[in-house]
Amino acid sequence: xxxxxxxxxxxxxxxxxxxxxxxxxxxxxxxxxxxxxxxxxxxxxxxxxxxxxxxxxxxxxxxxxxxxxxxxxxxxxxxxxxxxxxxxxxxxxxxxxxxxxxxxxxxxxxxxxxxxxxxxxxxxxxxxxxxxxxxxxxxxxx
Numbered sequence: 401x402x403x404x405x406x407x408x409x410x411x412x413x414x415x416x417x418x419x420x421x422x423x424x425x426x427x428x429x430x431x432x433x434x435x436x437x438x439x440x441x442x443x444x445x446x447x448x449x450x451x452x453x454x455x456x457x458x459x460x461x462x463x464x465x466x467x468x469x470x471x472x473x474x475x476x477x478x479x480x481x482x483x484x485x486x487x488x489x490x491x492x493x494x495x496x497x498x499x500x501x502x503x504x505x506x507x508x509x510x511x512x513x514x515x516x517x518x519x520x521x522x523x524x525x526x527x528x529x530x531x532x533x534x535x536x537x538x539x540x541x542x
Contacts, residue, residue, distance in 0.1 A: 431484075432516055433482070433517075434513055437478045441474045441507075442473070443472060451470070452470055453471060509526045524537060
């Protein structure tokens with residue numbers, strides 16, 4: 401084998417390797433990642449102060465996380481990343497609620513999703529006009 405053939409063979413091998421490696425990297429698709437934004441909005445008629453709600457969400461590790469907030473506040477938190485199929489869950493309950501009928505507290509729930517760091521989009525909401533002491537919402541990431 402002469403030097404010219406040797407150089408041509410090495411050049412061919414290097415070019416082919418680069419082409420194969422470049423193609424294999426581009427053909428591998430990355431799995432989508434999602435971020436979940438939970439929102440709880442609670443309200444009562446004016447003049448009623450001091451009422452609180454306990455908000456419970458499922459985080460990216462499928463753990464339940466609690467947060468107590470004052471009625472009248474808009475509470476939100478964002479978790480992630482999560483994968484397709486994740487069950488986003490948010491629940492809000494009047495603090496120290498004992499099961500009595502609630503005719504003043506209004507609770508609104510929303511779940512928004514961001515796919516691959518895109519803008520958040522509302523995926524599911526529960527926004528009734530009637531009073532209640534508890535509300536719960538789930539959404540499966542699609």
